[in-house]
Amino acid sequence: MSATTISEAPALPRLGTLLETAAAWLLALVWVAPLLYAVWAAIHPTGYATRFELLAPLTLSNFAAAWEAAPFGRYFLNTFVLVTMVLVAQFVLCTLAAFAFARAPFRGSGILFGLVLVQLMIMPDILLVENYRTMRALGLVDTILSIGLPYMASAFGIFLLRQTFKQVPKELEEAARVEGCGTLGILLRVYVPLAKPTYLAYGLTSVSYHWNNFLWPLVITNSVETRPLTVGLSVFASTDQGIDWAIISAATLMTSAPLLLGFLLFQRQFVQSFMRAGIK
Amino acid sequence: MTQITRRAALIAGASLLATPALVRAQTVRELTFYYPIAVGGPIPRIIDGYCEAFQRETGIKVNPVYAGAYGETLTKAVTAIRGGAGPHFSCLLAAELHSLRDMDILAPFEEIEGAGDLNAWASGFFPAFMANSKAEGKTWSVPFQRSTAVYYYNKDLFRAAGLDPEAPPRTWAQLIEAGRKLTADGKWGVKMSNSSGNGQWTFGAMANQAGHKLMNDAGTETYFTDPRAVEAANFWRGLAFDSRITPQGVTDWGVLAPDFLNQTAAMIWSTTGNLTNMRTNARFNFGVAGLPGKESPHTVVGGGNLYIFKNASPAERAAALRFARYVAQPEVAADWCMKTGYLATRPEAWETESLRRYTQEFPAALVAKDQIPVATGELSTFENQRIYKALNDNLQAMLSGGKSAQQAMADTQAEATRVLRPFRRA
Numbered sequence: 001m002s003a004t005t006i007s008e009a010p011a012l013p014r015l016g017t018l019l020e021t022a023a024a025w026l027l028a029l030v031w032v033a034p035l036l037y038a039v040w041a042a043i044h045p046t047g048y049a050t051r052f053e054l055l056a057p058l059t060l061s062n063f064a065a066a067w068e069a070a071p072f073g074r075y076f077l078n079t080f081v082l083v084t085m086v087l088v089a090q091f092v093l094c095t096l097a098a099f100a101f102a103r104a105p106f107r108g109s110g111i112l113f114g115l116v117l118v119q120l121m122i123m124p125d126i127l128l129v130e131n132y133r134t135m136r137a138l139g140l141v142d143t144i145l146s147i148g149l150p151y152m153a154s155a156f157g158i159f160l161l162r163q164t165f166k167q168v169p170k171e172l173e174e175a176a177r178v179e180g181c182g183t184l185g186i187l188l189r190v191y192v193p194l195a196k197p198t199y200l201a202y203g204l205t206s207v208s209y210h211w212n213n214f215l216w217p218l219v220i221t222n223s224v225e226t227r228p229l230t231v232g233l234s235v236f237a238s239t240d241q242g243i244d245w246a247i248i249s250a251a252t253l254m255t256s257a258p259l260l261l262g263f264l265l266f267q268r269q270f271v272q273s274f275m276r277a278g279i280k
Numbered sequence: 281m282t283q284i285t286r287r288a289a290l291i292a293g294a295s296l297l298a299t300p301a302l303v304r305a306q307t308v309r310e311l312t313f314y315y316p317i318a319v320g321g322p323i324p325r326i327i328d329g330y331c332e333a334f335q336r337e338t339g340i341k342v343n344p345v346y347a348g349a350y351g352e353t354l355t356k357a358v359t360a361i362r363g364g365a366g367p368h369f370s371c372l373l374a375a376e377l378h379s380l381r382d383m384d385i386l387a388p389f390e391e392i393e394g395a396g397d398l399n400a401w402a403s404g405f406f407p408a409f410m411a412n413s414k415a416e417g418k419t420w421s422v423p424f425q426r427s428t429a430v431y432y433y434n435k436d437l438f439r440a441a442g443l444d445p446e447a448p449p450r451t452w453a454q455l456i457e458a459g460r461k462l463t464a465d466g467k468w469g470v471k472m473s474n475s476s477g478n479g480q481w482t483f484g485a486m487a488n489q490a491g492h493k494l495m496n497d498a499g500t501e502t503y504f505t506d507p508r509a510v511e512a513a514n515f516w517r518g519l520a521f522d523s524r525i526t527p528q529g530v531t532d533w534g535v536l537a538p539d540f541l542n543q544t545a546a547m548i549w550s551t552t553g554n555l556t557n558m559r560t561n562a563r564f565n566f567g568v569a570g571l572p573g574k575e576s577p578h579t580v581v582g583g584g585n586l587y588i589f590k591n592a593s594p595a596e597r598a599a600a601l602r603f604a605r606y607v608a609q610p611e612v613a614a615d616w617c618m619k620t621g622y623l624a625t626r627p628e629a630w631e632t633e634s635l636r637r638y639t640q641e642f643p644a645a646l647v648a649k650d651q652i653p654v655a656t657g658e659l660s661t662f663e664n665q666r667i668y669k670a671l672n673d674n675l676q677a678m679l680s681g682g683k684s685a686q687q688a689m690a691d692t693q694a695e696a697t698r699v700l701r702p703f704r705r706a
Contacts, residue, residue, distance in 0.1 A: 046538075046541075128355075128359050129359050129362045129363055132359050132360065132362070132363030132365070133362075133363045133364060135363075136363050136364050136365045141365055215355070218347070218348060218352055218355075218356060219355065219356045219359045219360070222312075222345045223345075231348070234348040234349070234352070244538065245538060
């Protein structure tokens, strides 16, 4: 009797781990399937996009065709300028705002922070016309700056950094002050370094959001000189002609490659900082 | 004295007011034109060419802005107009007529300075292409990037199935018969799209094939519960569930051309706008024919018209109209037709030497033209997108087996009646 319980006891957890691993693999497969399909379609001639033949001829001509179809070099540059600009501005603005909300109590701070949070609940798409009016008043229609400007004061970033700053022990701040650090020095030497995981995690969500954003850039830009990659990708959406899966896959891989590569390279850091920052 | 000063002041004031208008009238140098295609590919290059030629002739620079698909161009144009920096004119779906009128952003052509002999010019377009242009006795758009629904069929597969490749189906019964022979493992007899944004187009053709029009000209009423509309829906459902020659569930527009080119669909209901694509990419013999009807071929028109917006100054409107007239000239329209496969919108263009020679070499182009007299206008109402959504959702439910044809049509009509109620009252 006791012998059987002993032999059964380890079997149950092992079954649990097995199920967990299987489920993880299943989810991973489902997640990676579209990507695998895109790779398959992109490196074979058009005809093989919808049938599977192991020995189908390989080709890179889809990438060449996709690259030729639109000025992607320029679009890459535009997107790169855009996400860098937005990220830098967000880091600066959100850090300062979050620090004020977290550690500099002032009259009306609660209400003001509440107003910032309200911004989280408004879909940016609703503000399309209003933002357009503002950009026009500023004379910025059809510039890269106009794509990024509405997103620079990010409520999400302020909220996230404020929460992180609040967790920093007061003692560290006091110690720094005793050592002769000014307010800005405390922010830059104590708070910012301690919030590094939050910056990394927030930076990733911001970059991927602006890398993928479509509607606002489409509306506010008119020319090749300002349009980002996503708007350029829509060249393949001229559906009158139907969709060429091979070329659209090649183009999609091409435009998402920098993000994918970045994620694969820094995967460990990203996952860790997400865990620490609590973003899901 | 005071009298004189006052008059002088009045004159001075009036001339001050008048001068900018006069100056504006003489100095329209640039127009902005939103065009529904993305940058790249052959079509933007063709449009660029027309704009440059127009500038050489008139001195007016037209800046085309390529804005993606029709829906995106509409969003972009409306946002920009509301934001105060809209385009002067744009190519948008012909079927958006009532929705655009409802937004009150259009300038009717009759009210444009120098429109003069508008009627003589406007009546030179094929009447079917003007079907979605007139309302309240005014002209709100003129045809440009136009097409009709036609079907492409694979002659090689027809031959292999023992069908005459030179006698494609002309009636519903013939379509079902041919489809049965062509449907095999992994190959469908016929495919047509019922995806959002496209189902209403296919269905508009089918309703016309049954001799029915789905809405009134004012765009305030729809007739989905009419027995002929139900008959058309039932025919479509039958293709998927009785004769099983078309797939059940949702068929996306984007897969039609690739499936046809991969020879996994023997016939596809598509647009003449696809002609050049097929001609370049098909590695088998294919034919083009008018969509079969209940008794004889009937179809629907599609595509985009040129709209001129209210936010343009009178002089800019006149210049935009001049551009619309420029691209409607026989030689330009013929060139557009040959390069893209879209149809020349005026009968006189088909009489040009170049287009005659082209249709002799490539008779398929003529099939599309011959469909124009048996074509109906697109489903076009107020709140167009909401009506489309109601119809397409119900068509998809029907083709997935969730609803009978009767039920699908009744549900569509109920939703359409609800959405259009405010417009009927007005």
